Amino acid sequence: MPELPEIETIKRTLMANQGAKIDKIKLNREDIIRRRDFPLGQLQNKSIGEIARRGKYLWLVLDRDRNIIIHLGMSGRFYQLDETSAEAAKHVHAEIYLSNGKKLVFEDPRRFGGIYLLNDPQEFLGRLGTEPLTEEFNPAYLNKITRQRKIAIKSLLLNQNLISGIGNIYADESLFRAGIRPDRAAGSLTAAEIDSLCGAIKQVLNKSIDAQGTTFRDYRNGFNQEGSFQKYLQVYGREKEQCTRCGEIIYKQTIGGRGSHFCVQCQK
DNA sequence: CTGGATTCCTGCTTGC
DNA sequence: TGCAAGCAGGAATCCA
Numbered sequence: 001m002p003e004l005p006e007i008e009t010i011k012r013t014l015m016a017n018q019g020a021k022i023d024k025i026k027l028n029r030e031d032i033i034r035r036r037d038f039p040l041g042q043l044q045n046k047s048i049g050e051i052a053r054r055g056k057y058l059w060l061v062l063d064r065d066r067n068i069i070i071h072l073g074m075s076g077r078f079y080q081l082d083e084t085s086a087e088a089a090k091h092v093h094a095e096i097y098l099s100n101g102k103k104l105v106f107e108d109p110r111r112f113g114g115i116y117l118l119n120d121p122q123e124f125l126g127r128l129g130t131e132p133l134t135e136e137f138n139p140a141y142l143n144k145i146t147r148q149r150k151i152a153i154k155s156l157l158l159n160q161n162l163i164s165g166i167g168n169i170y171a172d173e174s175l176f177r178a179g180i181r182p183d184r185a186a187g188s189l190t191a192a193e194i195d196s197l198c199g200a201i202k203q204v205l206n207k208s209i210d211a212q213g214t215t216f217r218d219y220r221n222g223f224n225q226e227g228s229f230q231k232y233l234q235v236y237g238r239e240k241e242q243c244t245r246c247g248e249i250i251y252k253q254t255i256g257g258r259g260s261h262f263c264v265q266c267q268k
Numbered sequence: 269c270t271g272g273a274t275t276c277c278t279g280c281t282t283g284c
Numbered sequence: 285t286g287c288a289a290g291c292a293g294g295a296a297t298c299c300a
Contacts, residue, residue: 001293056294074293075278091278110277112294151271160295168293217280217292257273258293 002072003056004132004165005208006219006227010078011053013222014104017080021047021099022062032093032106034071034114035124042066043117048098054125055164065119068096073112075217079224080104109218128164132201137163139191139198146186146194153189154182155256157201166201169214169236172261174201176235181267182260183253207232235261 002010022043027033033040046062053059058078060068070078080102081087089107094115096104106115118124130137145162146153157163157171166174175182177200180193189197213219213227216237220226230237234244239252239261248265 003294071294073277073295108277109279110293112277149270155271158294256271259291 001074001167001169001216002076002213002219003167003170004053005170005205005229006213006221007053007056007058007072007165008209009213009227010222011051011058014051014078014080017098017100017102017104018048018051020102021045023097023099026095026097027093028095029093029111032108032111032114033117035116035118037117037119038066040117043068055128055131055160056167057125057128059121059125061121067116067118067121069116069118069121069124070106071113071116073108073110073114075110076106076108076113077218077220077224078104078106079220079222081224105224128160129162130164132163132165133205137198137202139195142198143191143194146189149186151186152183152255153180153186153197154258154260156186158256158258163201165205168258168260169216169233170201170204170208172236173204173234176262176267177204179267181264182262183255235263237261 025040025043043062046066048060048062050061058070072078083097083101083103091109092105092107094106116124130141146156149156154171154175157166172182174197178197180197208214208229211227211229212221214229215226216230235250238250241250243250243263243266246265248263250261251264252259252261
């Protein structure tokens with residue numbers, strides 16, 4: 001699932017396309033455009049001024065009021081190819097042809113992802129919560145949003161309006177590293193646990209970015225290559241395997257409708 | 269307001 | 285071995 005480290009990696013691997021001009025956009029599926037504030041034609045001959053990321057969203061800035069926002073859902077990919085490449089992927093829904101000889105390909109079999117053409121990106125992205133890799137995300141903030149809350153801490157970590165960018169993989173991995181069970185009520189965390197969880201989230205996201213993200217199944221970077229953080233996963237996808245710390249069998253249970261992996265020995 | 273369930277979708281995995 | 289059902293999940297939406 002493309003989460004913060006994966007989108008950050010895509011952003012970094014596509015950086016060289018900043019400044020390139022859009023020649024044309026080829027749409028194979030109209031409905032992959034989830035919102036269209038202006039006609040597609042208005043993007044023609046506009047340069048990509050900036051490539052940015054907010055939470056799990058990739059943001060291509062063309063004008064002050066012409067923005068392309070890409071969301072990869074769970075099976076989406078967004079990568080560059082040579083314009084002339086005939087590489088055939090099965091579920092390519094859109095291709096953005098650039099003046100630098102490249103094209104940016106959006107593919108997404110499960111179609112949970114989509115493309116947003118927005119006049120005002122702040123209105124769309126503004127609802128997102130704190131970026132976990134900024135100073136703003138600290139124990140005081142994590143404490144503030146968890147107090148009095150009965151919701152499972154894991155479900156809270158997945159709420160994009162509170163913290164933006166954590167998905168199922170990094171929620172499970174952060175909670176393992178912090179030694180906290182995912183089904184604990186958010187409000188029950190002690191000050192020490194809040195500190196530990198805050199640090200674990202930052203650490204695991206940074207390590208994953210260093211490894212170019214986690215390719216569990218679908219994810220690829222901006223060059224259509226796999227990441228390598230899956231080698232360092234301690235709990236996600238490891239149900240019935242041994243805990244790397246204590247040897248206990250990793251347990252999987254549904255929490256908030258999401259498959260959740262944890263070690264009953266190491267996480268309390 | 270909170271928190272849980274439901275919905276969308278395809279492809280891989282499971283079970284008979 | 286083959287096929288159908290089950291499962292996976294990000295985020296919007298609905299409901300109690």
